[in-house]
Amino acid sequence: MPLPISNSRHVAVADGPGSRVVAVADLAASLGVDALIRLHEEDFSGLAGIGRDLVHFNLERTINRAGLRYALLPIRRAGRRRPGGAEELPVLDPTRFRTGLCVAVRQGVPVAAVPPALFRASLPGIRDADALAAALVRRYAGLFPDLAPADLVARGCAITRLRLAQD
16 A cells, blocks of 8 residues: 655745745745645755756655646755654745756656666765665655654655756
8 A cells, every 4th residue: 555645735834933834836836836846954955966957756656747847945844744644744945945847757666776877866865775765764754653664665766857947
């Protein structure tokens, strides 16, 4: 059975010292894009070293779609799942973002089967299958606390290829 996808309708955004919940569609429209890709702060910082092409990895599967424009935003506070499965929304920083066009998506790829060429266009900290496995655990352990690290990695990954706008 596939893991649940994170909330794609609402997200929290930083608002002064607190946060407020907004519709993803409204935030995306305000940024001039179709949808959002949320990145942990260290991953977002790694975008500074990325040229025009970016390969982004998610756990198991993604709702990203080729042909849509995305805003990549940093996560100020990661989301998590509470006992029983309710999701606590991540808090995003909408004042910092990069945009890009999704050019391809692949779902359910085993981590060990990711072609080496894709790692060359990935974030600086993800240059091989071991680093990808570690990143997936770091990103998703809080969302799926009942799964051991090896069980998370065994779910495979989704691969999103983006053509970033040159800011």
